[in-house]
Amino acid sequence: MSFLDRITEGWRKNRKPGYYEDFDYHWAMTIDLDQCSGCGACVTACQAENNLPIVGEDAFTKGREIKWLRIEHYWEGEYPDVKLNVIPMMCQHCDSAPCETVCPVSATYHNQDGLNTQIYNRCIGTRSCAVYCPYEVRYFNYNDHTWESPLDQQLNPDVSVREKGVMEKCTFCIQRIRQAKDNAKDDGRRRVRDGEVQPACVQTCPSKAMVFGDRNDPQSQVSQSLNDPRSYKVLDELNTNSSVVYLKKVEAEG
Amino acid sequence: MKNFVVGLFGDPESALAAAGSIQTADLGTPELMSPVPMEGVEEVLGEKKSVIKRFSLFGAIFGGISGFLLAAITAVLYAHPTGGRPIITFPPYLIITYELTILFGIVFTVIGFFVSARLPNGLWTAWWKQDENRPYVPEAAVNKFAVSVTCTSNESVQQAEAILRTAGAEEVRDVTEEN
Amino acid sequence: MHGEPNQLKYTDIHNDVVRSIVETGPNYYIALVTAFALTLICFFFPWFYQLYYGIGAAGMNHPSVWGTYLASFIFWIGLSHSGTLLSCVLHITNSSWRKAMYRSAEAMTLFSLVVAAIMVMVHVGRPWFIHWAAPYPNQMEMWPNFRSPLLFDVMAITTYLTGSTIFIYMGSIPDFAAVRDRTRGWRNTMYSLMSLGWRGTDTEWHRLHWAYTFLAVLIIPLAVSVHSIVSWDFAMSIVPALHQTIFAPYFVVGAIYSGTAGIVTVMFVLRKFMDFGQYITELHFDNLGKLLLVLSLLWTYINVVEVFTGFYSGASGETEALNYRLFGFYAPLYWEMITFCAIAPLLCAFKSFRTSFVPMLVLSIAINIGMYTERFLIVATSLSRQYLPDAWGLYVPSAVEISILLGTFALFTTLFLLFVKVFPSVSMYEVKETMESPKKSPPAASEGSPA
Numbered sequence: 001m002s003f004l005d006r007i008t009e010g011w012r013k014n015r016k017p018g019y020y021e022d023f024d025y026h027w028a029m030t031i032d033l034d035q036c037s038g039c040g041a042c043v044t045a046c047q048a049e050n051n052l053p054i055v056g057e058d059a060f061t062k063g064r065e066i067k068w069l070r071i072e073h074y075w076e077g078e079y080p081d082v083k084l085n086v087i088p089m090m091c092q093h094c095d096s097a098p099c100e101t102v103c104p105v106s107a108t109y110h111n112q113d114g115l116n117t118q119i120y121n122r123c124i125g126t127r128s129c130a131v132y133c134p135y136e137v138r139y140f141n142y143n144d145h146t147w148e149s150p151l152d153q154q155l156n157p158d159v160s161v162r163e164k165g166v167m168e169k170c171t172f173c174i175q176r177i178r179q180a181k182d183n184a185k186d187d188g189r190r191r192v193r194d195g196e197v198q199p200a201c202v203q204t205c206p207s208k209a210m211v212f213g214d215r216n217d218p219q220s221q222v223s224q225s226l227n228d229p230r231s232y233k234v235l236d237e238l239n240t241n242s243s244v245v246y247l248k249k250v251e252a253e254g
Numbered sequence: 255m256k257n258f259v260v261g262l263f264g265d266p267e268s269a270l271a272a273a274g275s276i277q278t279a280d281l282g283t284p285e286l287m288s289p290v291p292m293e294g295v296e297e298v299l300g301e302k303k304s305v306i307k308r309f310s311l312f313g314a315i316f317g318g319i320s321g322f323l324l325a326a327i328t329a330v331l332y333a334h335p336t337g338g339r340p341i342i343t344f345p346p347y348l349i350i351t352y353e354l355t356i357l358f359g360i361v362f363t364v365i366g367f368f369v370s371a372r373l374p375n376g377l378w379t380a381w382w383k384q385d386e387n388r389p390y391v392p393e394a395a396v397n398k399f400a401v402s403v404t405c406t407s408n409e410s411v412q413q414a415e416a417i418l419r420t421a422g423a424e425e426v427r428d429v430t431e432e433n
Numbered sequence: 434m435h436g437e438p439n440q441l442k443y444t445d446i447h448n449d450v451v452r453s454i455v456e457t458g459p460n461y462y463i464a465l466v467t468a469f470a471l472t473l474i475c476f477f478f479p480w481f482y483q484l485y486y487g488i489g490a491a492g493m494n495h496p497s498v499w500g501t502y503l504a505s506f507i508f509w510i511g512l513s514h515s516g517t518l519l520s521c522v523l524h525i526t527n528s529s530w531r532k533a534m535y536r537s538a539e540a541m542t543l544f545s546l547v548v549a550a551i552m553v554m555v556h557v558g559r560p561w562f563i564h565w566a567a568p569y570p571n572q573m574e575m576w577p578n579f580r581s582p583l584l585f586d587v588m589a590i591t592t593y594l595t596g597s598t599i600f601i602y603m604g605s606i607p608d609f610a611a612v613r614d615r616t617r618g619w620r621n622t623m624y625s626l627m628s629l630g631w632r633g634t635d636t637e638w639h640r641l642h643w644a645y646t647f648l649a650v651l652i653i654p655l656a657v658s659v660h661s662i663v664s665w666d667f668a669m670s671i672v673p674a675l676h677q678t679i680f681a682p683y684f685v686v687g688a689i690y691s692g693t694a695g696i697v698t699v700m701f702v703l704r705k706f707m708d709f710g711q712y713i714t715e716l717h718f719d720n721l722g723k724l725l726l727v728l729s730l731l732w733t734y735i736n737v738v739e740v741f742t743g744f745y746s747g748a749s750g751e752t753e754a755l756n757y758r759l760f761g762f763y764a765p766l767y768w769e770m771i772t773f774c775a776i777a778p779l780l781c782a783f784k785s786f787r788t789s790f791v792p793m794l795v796l797s798i799a800i801n802i803g804m805y806t807e808r809f810l811i812v813a814t815s816l817s818r819q820y821l822p823d824a825w826g827l828y829v830p831s832a833v834e835i836s837i838l839l840g841t842f843a844l845f846t847t848l849f850l851l852f853v854k855v856f857p858s859v860s861m862y863e864v865k866e867t868m869e870s871p872k873k874s875p876p877a878a879s880e881g882s883p884a
Contacts, residue, residue: 285635299635302636328577329579332574357595371640388630396444396447
């Protein structure tokens with residue numbers, strides 16, 4: 001009977017689309033492009049925190065570098081009168097993520113915190129998620145990577161090192177979220193306080209352009225930031241419902 | 255005593271005619287063996303019905319139901335929300351249903367074929383050998399048309415042989431004696 | 434027809450087909466050993482190297498994560514589409530010209546599918562875990578994601594492989610029985626096992642006919658669904674130039690098109706090297722040529738529609754992808770494809786072209802080169818030009834990939850060479866059926882049929 005019960009319960013619980021919005025957290029990030037200088041500190045921080053491989057010159061020239069967070073450069077105008085626009089681009093943790101539906105083995109799915117997760121152990125490397133992702137933020141391990149000494153001493157023990165044939169991408173530093181939740185539980189709190197958890201990129205940003213927090217909490221800094229009139233989502237017309245919101249750079253007319 | 259009298263014919267018409275006269279002579283329904291499917295067998299020996307279509311239908315329905323349930327139940331047992339879609343999502347599961355409908359339709363058609371054609375021959379004995387109760391003439395696989403009559407007495411053997419010969423059999427054989 | 438000097442007899446067919454199985458000349462062994470060696474050298478060794486090193490052995494990179502492996506997969510699935518599908522359609526429409534060629538066409542289906550399935554394993558990053566895509570109860574309590582277009586593929590291809598295998602086997606049972614009596618030794622044992630004790634009785638024929646017809650009826654919608662589903666691997670994404678509703682019919686037509694061209698190639702080879710000139714005649718090439726003409730026109734139409742809708746949408750992503758395909762880095766390949774697949778087949782409008790063997794062979798090979806290019810372009814051009822210009826890239830296949838691509842042909846040839854020695858490659862009983870049945874030879878025997 002328990003088998004049937006599990007099915008009916010699961011049906012009732014999961015039939016409704018977007019049901020995970022009822023959960024405790026819905027992590028989101030805003031990036032203020034007015035404050036972003038494109039310095040790349042977040043890229044380095046991400047590399048250090050998440051055990052990103054240093055692919056080497058050969059793989060780099062083949063276009064196989066792995067940067068969960070990259071700074072996109074867009075140049076405007078001709079040489080003397082030239083302007084550079086930068087935009088940090090990482091996994092947008094879409095609520096309607098195209099990459100999740102296509103994985104045949106459920107190696108990527110939406111967890112209860114509104115995060116788009118990637119399970120390295122389960123991945124079989126069809127790379128279809130990278131094709132389906134319109135933001136091009138999924139990176140594939142084309143071969144095994146090694147860390148030369150003393151870099152191997154620097155690896156983060158909380159993050160697994162990925163083997164060849166596995167897809168990987170930004171996790172919003174899920175290990176830090178886990179840690180913060182554990183701390184909250186130890187302190188007898190039900191919820192993580194706003195600002196208690198910061199991904200490496202947010203922590204490092206020298207101009208405080210990035211804000212991370214829980215979208216379900218209307219008082220949180222990120223929720224305030226989301227209401228900014230400058231806010232927009234990249235490729236919003238594709239209806240991916242991304243969780244990363246950019247605040248537009250304000251420029252003088254003409 | 256059970257004997258098989260087999261008449262070999264060079265052409266399908268005389269074989270069919272012989273089969274008809276065997277049946278009218280009350281010697282039971284003969285078996286025809288031919289290298290190609292013969293036309294007009296049902297007019298002479300009566301209509302044939304097979305259960306294959308029932309098997310196909312059952313297989314298709316069974317496959318369809320099990321296909322949908324496979325997708326739906328496994329999704330609910332270990333819920334992986336993806337892309338903001340509901341856990342039980344009809345459009346993609348209908349495709350799984352469609353494929354399994356056809357898969358089981360095919361598999362059950364084959365089972366139906368084996369059951370109704372009584373193949374493989376002599377499953378429980380040495381099934382790659384010929385079943386003793388089923389006569390076989392190798393020529394019937396090449397260019398001869400054979401009519402096989404099951405006889406239980408000496409008189410019927412002679413009667414069958416006579417009919418086959420008058421019908422123009424190129425050769426008449428008693429298969430049981432050969433074995 | 435009766436009494437003509439050229440008239441084939443039942444025994445002639447029998448002897449010809451049995452001869453094609455049991456009499457093996459040195460040329461066959463040379464061909465087999467060559468094909469097998471090429472398979473090892475061009476296919477398996479590079480693949481093993483890739484398994485050891487990782488997908489990095491291929492030329493794929495960050496935006497273009499799919500490459501020739503996937504193109505080959507679609508190509509081989511496409512090539513598989515004419516054999517069984519065509520055979521089924523012609524069976525239920527009672528077209529008798531199918532009968533001499535369908536066995537080898539179905540074998541083509543089967544082996545193309547096998548090659549395509551192997552290509553999936555070459556394609557994925559961790560093929561040693563590929564069984565996770567199959568639905569089976571396991572200790573992890575994990576099931577595959579049935580919402581994924583790739584899983585539709587798994588289901589569809591499994592079904593298609595099962596269906597095609599059963600279809601070709603069912604159709605061969607009477608022929609196994611016929612060959613069984615003419616062989617000795619291990620061949621006799623093998624054919625005895627495979628013929629399941631078939632005797633050719635009227636009941637058996639009746640059942641076989643119905644089972645075969647039901648299978649044909651089931652396999653036609655299956656084959657259409659298989660390539661639709663393969664197209665959905667692309668069309669379900671939101672990549673510009675891939676997210677198109679025309680993709681399912683486009684792929685199905687393309688599949689039948691390349692498959693028919695493949696049949697022409699295989700027919701030519703069988704005719705030439707197996708001495709089946711009496712069975713595979715100008716009539717077959719004529720009919721296949723007509724089919725190629727129709728399919729090429731359909732294919733051209735869909736291509737025009739694709740370009741037109743992309744152009745008409747005016748969406749920046751679509752327009753960019755379209756421009757890139759038509760005039761970008763890969764443009765020479767695009768125009769090569771148009772020449773081979775849209776313009777060259779128009780020659781089939783002439784009967785003299787359709788009935789000459791060598792030009793048809795050249796055309797069929799050209800069409801398949803064009804169709805491979807089509808699949809390559811779908812993957813390469815769309816992925817290297819997606820929404821974010823910062824992530825644009827370029828993809829060029831590596832030596833390993835090209836070697837594996839050539840190796841797939843060697844693998845296919847090896848399998849096919851083994852097939853012609855195991856299966857009667859011309860369906861004996863159905864060729865016999867198309868001939869006039871033997872008439873009563875001595876007129877004296879025609880009396881005495883009281884029925």
